[in-house]
Amino acid sequence: MTETLDLIVIGAGMAGINAAKKCSKAGWSVAIVDELPYGGTCALRGCDPKKMLRAGAEAVDAARLLAGKGVAGETRIDWPALMKHKESFTDPVPENMEEGLRQAGVRCLHGAARFTAEDRIEIEGHGGIAFRHALIATGAKPRPLDFPGADRLIDSTDFLNLAELPQRIAFVGGGYISFEFAHIAARAGAEVTILDHGARQLKAFDPDLVDMLLARSRAAGIKIVAGATPERIEAAGEGHLVTYSQNGSPRQIEADLVVHGAGRVPAVDGLDLKAAGIETGQGGVKVTPWLQSTSNSRIFAAGDAAASPGKPLTPVAVFEGRIAASNMLKGKRTEPDYTGVPSVVFTIPELARVGMLEEEARETGEVNVSFTDTSGWFSQKRLNETNAGARIISAKDGKILGAHIFGPDYAELINVFSLAIKLGLTVDQIRAMPAAYPTGASDIRSML
Template sequence: MTATLDLIVIGAGMAGITAAKKCSKAGWSVAIVDELPYGGTCALRGCDPKKMLRAGAEAIEAARRLSGKGITGEPRINWPELMKHKESFTDPVPESMEAGLKEAGVRPLHGRARFTAEDRIEIEGQGEIAFRHALIATGAKPRLLEFPGAEKLIDSTDFLNLAELPQRITFVGGGYISFEFAHIAARAGAQVTILDRRTRQLKMFDPDLVDMLLDRSRAAGIEIIDEAAIERVEDADGAHRVVYRTADKSHTVEADLVVHGAGRVPSIDHLELGAAGIETEQGGVKVTPWLQSPSSPRIFAAGDAAASPGKPLTPVAVFEGKIAVSNMLTEKRTEPDYTGVPSVVFTIPELARVGMLEEEARARGDVEVRFTDTSGWFSQKRLGESHAGVKVITAKDGKILGAHMFGPDYAELINIFSLAIKLGLTAAQVKTMPAAYPTGASDIGSLF
């Protein structure tokens, strides 16, 4: 390719694909490159395949909760068949994504890319490409672990492709990945342990509801050990022995599989950003509030690769990609609006959050905080669920500042609070919503 492209997008995840199509539609010459199959983490190695596997765990849990309440027998997961169910979604994605890009006029390229100058990249084995603008949307990768034996761990991608599920699984780290996968594995019959070096797990979520999740996790058979510093992972009779320390005492846990769930970092170190004068901070590409590199203005970044205020979530990556290319196209300085972005830990049941934590809200002034234990409500009673709760935070003027939920189907219900926060609605206005009955949404009026 000898002509100078208007835009080269590095990373064919949802942020990059959305941005590439938008610019091509505007008449720009656009190419996109990725060394991995098109679709990105969410569609192929994260959100979507995880929820496909979770469907099996949900079915098992639903049957167990209603055991003795009209449901009999002991259901079980056939892991290889569940994996085929997952693959029925993931396998067609790369070809479908690439076809959609071609139809939109975007040239798809494959291979590892690196910058060779401020206006050029090189694709391994394919030569250089000149560009007017570039969008870095390379996502994130597992954080490097530095204890002996760390190479024995598998990452989240490997877990989502396991042909068989081992009997004993230990997760290192107490974040989204560990808890979500642990809840799937436990319902599939595995003996599960989570080792976390921190005192508090899932610190971005309401601590009262996290405590409720921890209780529910333990009830599901998951062992959770906090303040556990991994010392090493070693071979042990065809399996693994994880050696960890709590306070001043050393412990071990035997596992057939050890999974890295200890965080992710921007995947940018292979790009040779220095050749283009691109600065980094907090591990990501340094950007202005409008997602432009201050040191290399023709370069923009979006999603997990950017050191922006946005959370590492797919919807954030998508709208950051749209904002970045809009700023390229119009030469304006539009900033992303992160108001009302919800976040969910897809355990069983799920933990959801939107807006401020209680601690953040109280630091800003006088607020009203209402916590409701909803475990005895009809919505949970009909499912046999024992743990559920909601915390809603409102300002003095009644506007909703934050909502925190733990319980069945609350991942859907949190979206109503997301819209309320986005639009600046008050609790009184939300309570006027006539909801279908009986549904989870019909509970909202009683939560304020």
């Protein structure tokens, strides 16, 4: 007889784990399944391990900026040792995640999953399971690339597990992954090139601040090639020869390693969604504003696997998972609030935004815009940092509509603006905040 569960969660990342725990604690029978180690992209193959490696790059960059200003001697990255530092965080994650789920009463399963009917799923090694509800939270995977030799690229997971760092690295694509990894690799001594198909990089961020980032990237030794369309990758000795077109002309670059940084897509291909009557679109599972499948009411989706308005960010996956769980439990139609979700490119320094871009804000009516080059401020001077800036956008009534900042530790600073947008605070209210001095937050008054 086929087992029946109240909820089966597919994907043991942040969205799935939070939803599974919430429903189990409410008394539901819940199982979670993943064919990969528990923890998801952020904890194991993305955000967290990336920042562990970035710590070494930050230390090297800080020492180089202050060379001759009180810091002496060579500082370099020992890549294998830095990788072990990263593994000190990532290695315990799967077991810790599973233990937390088990303590919450969730059954933990391993293996590939696929739907066999609108209310049934087959799990490799476990057989068939019937369910009242299912949550698809399988995250995203690298976008398939269609040119000869594309199989020679490694993805972000592979990069974060490199035993040794090659000397020459090319990144295909000009988004988050390429820039963040390029900044790490360059500080570790690699010759780095970013090949971006577009004329402008990091389009979701303020263009003036992106220009500052590009200048800082080039100063760190990163070569950025815009308008570069990959044509093919082939063997060249022990490395690779990348052929790309630029302005209609073929060009080539040799690299020891070529990394996929050309975007990600929902990881739902292997689930046989048609068997359950689940409709999909370019952004993943088609869902209502309350995260329920538009074609199968038993199914919900959250995080990168859902075609929701939310950005592909960990905080979004977390609260979408919780809201999907709440809607399943209570039979409600609560919609996620995406207001004030910040986004950061963890380069060195980091580029951050929350809210609207200036061009978006101007479409809403009259706005006030304050752009400040903060490169010469004390917060940068003490580090000998050369590039930093801020653009703050507010409505006529003073409420913050958007904040865009580039500088050291500005990833922390963006959270103040995130809170301001979430709570509808005005410029005057933020100015009234007594910040500790001297800190980055004490600079906010002068940015407004």
